[in-house]
Amino acid sequence: MNIALLGYGKMGKTIEQIAIKRGHNVVLTVDKGDTDYDITKADVAIDFSIPSVAFDNISKCLNNNVPVISGTTGWLDRYDEAVALCKEKKGAFIYASNYSLGVNIFFELNKTLAKMMSALKQYNVSMEEIHHTQKLDAPSGTAISLANDIIDQHNNYDAWKLDESDNTTIPIVAKRIEDVPGTHTVDYSSEVDTITIGHIAHNRQGFALGAVIAAEWIADKTGVFTMNDVLNIG
Numbered sequence: 001m002n003i004a005l006l007g008y009g010k011m012g013k014t015i016e017q018i019a020i021k022r023g024h025n026v027v028l029t030v031d032k033g034d035t036d037y038d039i040t041k042a043d044v045a046i047d048f049s050i051p052s053v054a055f056d057n058i059s060k061c062l063n064n065n066v067p068v069i070s071g072t073t074g075w076l077d078r079y080d081e082a083v084a085l086c087k088e089k090k091g092a093f094i095y096a097s098n099y100s101l102g103v104n105i106f107f108e109l110n111k112t113l114a115k116m117m118s119a120l121k122q123y124n125v126s127m128e129e130i131h132h133t134q135k136l137d138a139p140s141g142t143a144i145s146l147a148n149d150i151i152d153q154h155n156n157y158d159a160w161k162l163d164e165s166d167n168t169t170i171p172i173v174a175k176r177i178e179d180v181p182g183t184h185t186v187d188y189s190s191e192v193d194t195i196t197i198g199h200i201a202h203n204r205q206g207f208a209l210g211a212v213i214a215a216e217w218i219a220d221k222t223g224v225f226t227m228n229d230v231l232n233i234g
Contacts, residue, residue, distance in 0.1 A: 007048040011208065018205070024212070043066070058093065071096060094227070147172060
């Protein structure tokens with residue numbers, strides 16, 4: 001399979017290494033600032049760029065009938081536009097806030113725990129995420145996904161806020177520390193105890209592998225998908 005990498009930072013280079021090991025060809029790498037590129041040479045594109053160019057990258061792929069896997073966060077105010085374009089062009093598109101197989105298992109655990117805790121009024125939920133200092137958005141897309149899944153499953157919460165909380169709002173603390181690939185924790189605290197679930201990434205390999213697996217999976221498909229489809233969850 002011929003792969004285009006839209007975004008050629010540390011994550012893009014890690015994806016490249018894994019894709020080549022799995023027998024694929026990287027036929028195009030697009031670094032930040034590059035806008036004049038030929039996407040048609042690729043069978044699939046993997047976008048790990050920056051928020052300001054993500055939608056344009058995705059649009060170029062869909063307009064040229066190239067399936068696209070997006071892991072860029074911070075651009076989701078235009079997600080519905082990307083979905084509409086994908087349907088109009090009969091293309092193929094996956095967005096995920098996190099492609100790590102372990103994180104997607106963590107997502108399912110988070111939803112199950114939130115549903116269980118919904119009836120237990122003595123527990124208050126809070127979240128923390130830690131990433132490297134180069135990450136541009138806060139909170140992370142993964143933290144937002146975790147918070148939104150809690151809101152969907154828990155009767156007491158209807159919103160999340162960065163560093164703020166009230167009776168119906170989930171507080172998210174975002175920290176930026178050098179060389180941290182990604183750590184996410186969800187706490188349920190009461191006067192008598194605290195229940196914590198978490199995921200700690202040791203490196204970028206897990207995120208990159210999941211993105212390549214998603215690219216392999218989407219070949220010859222049409223539609224808008226999620227990692228649940230790729231992993232056959234739910």
